[in-house]
Amino acid sequence: MNAELQKKQNFDLKRRFIIYLVIVMLICAVFLRQLVDIQIVNGQEYLDTSMKRIITNGVIYANRGNIYDRYGVPIAGNRLGFCVQFVDTGLSSREKNDLIARVIRLFDANGDKYSSTMRAIFANNPYRFLTNKEGFIRQIAVSDADREMLLEADPKDVFKYMREKTFDIDPIYTDEEAYRIMELRYEMLIRPATISDPLVIAEDVSIETVVTLEERNREYPGFSTFSKPFREYYDAELVAHVIGHMGNIGELYDEWSKKYPELGYTWKDMVGKTGIERSEEHVLRGINGKIRKEVDTDGRLTSYEIVEPSKPGQDIYLTIDLNLQKAALESLKRNIEVIRNREHKKNFHDANAGAVIAMDVKTGEILAMVSYPTYDPAVFLEGNSEKINYLYTHPDSITLNRATSGKYAPGSTYKPLVAIAALESGTITPQTLVYCPSRKEIGGLMWSNLEGNQGRINLEKALETSSNMFFFQVGFDTGIDNIVKWAKNFGFGKKTGIEIGEEIGSLASREFKLANYNEGWVPADTCNAALGQLYNAFTPIQLVNYVASIANGGKLYRPHLVRKRVDASGEVHLTEIEYRESRAKESTIKAVQKGMVAVTNSQDGTAVHIFKDFPFEVAGKTGTAETGLEATSSSNALFVCYAPADNPEIAVAVVVEKGVWGSWTAPIAKDVLMAYFNIKEKQR
């Protein structure tokens, strides 16, 4: 019985065992089949798909055109720079923080900087909001209730909230470390960080950082590097205001920037903001190419294929001669110092800024254009907001291009224009003698002559000595309408047409007074206007253009800074020389030229001592312009000239703000002329 039971049990067990075995073997078979399938049959294929195969579109950055001076000396070019980008791989908040802390440590070790939108909004040490608090809090608040609470909260508590709630930063980090982690977390919060649109977190990093992120990519999941050309300037401080600077496209919201999207720009692009960089943006910029790229899940580029090659921008050759430019800047800087230290009862020792322009009178080419104080445009490339802020908020308006956008009363440099109006209107002839006592009543007001009693003098003598009384009288007799007509003919009160940004300035006229002061013109206004005062405010570029026009017999060329453009294929596009006639008679121009020659050559000329040993005859005109602040500061000083007087080649305009006397600025023009003729001599 027992044995039978045993037997039955054994049989039972055996049967069960077989069932188990079959099941186990079945499972094994299934596993094995799968294994063979995965590892062997489709191995290569699976390997390929597992490793990458995220295909997305990308760009290859086109090379921006270089900028050279007229002889091919490089001013702006490009160099290779590296950027770091991030793709969110779905790490937890804590993991992300640790990762960022490591990346920041890496940046610090190599002296690299990362972008931080947050720092400009919510600063630390002490915590404070600089701008846009509400928007910021909307972004970082986890719930609506929190938002309401945070709007009222102390910045310190906002920081604490962000640390604990928004970004969940481990207490092991110090507040400083946590703030820096937040900077990058905030960047990830407000911008996409996807494989098709990675987040660029650092630009222009060192090769050391690139090597670490590349080689140790497993330790930095989601981080990868890419290269792109960066703008680079050489000796750009000399020509800062001419070439202008570049900046982030996002900062600009005018008509100009509205066109950007259709031109294929993205908000990440840098564009020219001022100067040649801006005016020539359309040719300087290349067209970025399109690539189809394969990336892995970390956003690392594993392969790419060019769909559309990029097109480089055109190179620009300026009309500027860098050597002349250098001479002009150095002289301006040196003479401002000299002027500041000169003893004179009217000198408040406050000369601080100025502009010099030299122009080819036969073409309108600008050979030198200097604005002082100057700056290094590379500051804008670095994007260092502290340095940029310094430039923008400096009381001397460092970034202002005084040569094209500084507006100055022309003072006596306007007298040749009044002479032209007087001659053209038939008010006087070159021989007309005008009585110039030390005091005289004109237009109902008593005027005094700074030059004292000059007796009866003609136009030549009047220009030579810069006789105020002559021009009070002749200007009055000519009438404001004639003066304004000829001022417009010589380019005042309108743009000169130069490529870069310029001001129109203002012209003392009936219309201007009515429009701006709602007052009628009175006869005495004409006397003031004739001396280049009142509402007259011109830019140095307008002045040099006007002087050049007197020099060349009455043609107003369009002043220009771009001599030629050269595209990638080597094709040269020369800038066309354009001009219009001032319509002044030859005899008129001749008479004015004669007076301007006398300024620097005749016995009583206001600038004769400066040019006495000069190898060429120079024609010029000094100008001392009252600013209405003479109780506390010096007058503006101007000098315009051209040379050689008998066969003019070059016109120069100089303005020194608070330069006291026009004649004190003549040495600057002289230095420029010397440099010009020396350079020319050397080239022969």
Next chain:
Amino acid sequence: MLGKGFNLLRRLFGNKLFIISLVLVLLFVLAAMTASENSKLNVIRNVISVPLKPLQTGINAIGGKIKDVVNYFKDIRTTKAENAELKLKIREMERELEKVHRLEKENENLKKLLSFKEQYTQEIIACNIISKDAGNWFEIFTIDRGSKDGIEVDDPVINADGLVGRVSRVDLLSSKVISIIDTESSVSARLSKTRDLVILRGDAQLRTQGLCRLDYITPDVEVSVGDKVETSGLNSLYPKGIMIGEVIQVVKNEGQFDYYAIVKPSVDFRRLEEVAVIKTAVEGEGDNE
């Protein structure tokens, strides 16, 4: 009832066949669990990978055969054409075989050389390759030395011809190596002629030909076919001056600022048997086992 159950269990565990099958099932389950790179079951991985090593090698060998068979049936139409081609290839391969024998000898000599640490100040460990991932090239493969031998993650791997790659994972008795043609690999490199810094990367397309991409070449650097590329050592995992390969093609795109070149590694990633790991760890550190 309960007593009966115990009785049954005792008998079951007395049965060898049952135990074997249970272990097998467990192994498969664990194998599946540890397949993930990030698995925290490293200890288990070691426990398994050690006894499994001979088995793994066996499976790899069997796997190759099975693959052949499957492919054969899968694509019977092309077989005829292939046959003719293969006959040609056999002759070619016979020649190759001769070369392999010659290389083997060479390799042996070089191995000796390497083990004498003449070239590098660091300690060098000679290793054999015991398995490789699927694919035609030695992109990711396993070597027969592990943490027991002091190997660490990121240690550079070389052979007599030059740079092979780096260690990407270390187990007790074996390590995974990721080669420079793999897309995960980047190497700080230098052009031997001009000394300019560049980055060598594995490329998803080029790796199928056993080639690499040389990125970030600035426009003022003149690169020509035949230029040698070596490790830069700058801030790098890899010591300076290890041969990487030579430029076989320069790819310049009009309008693009920097350009790239295609590099043929000096190491033959089709045939790799012996490699050497350069130990970067300081003596005594990480050598606790």
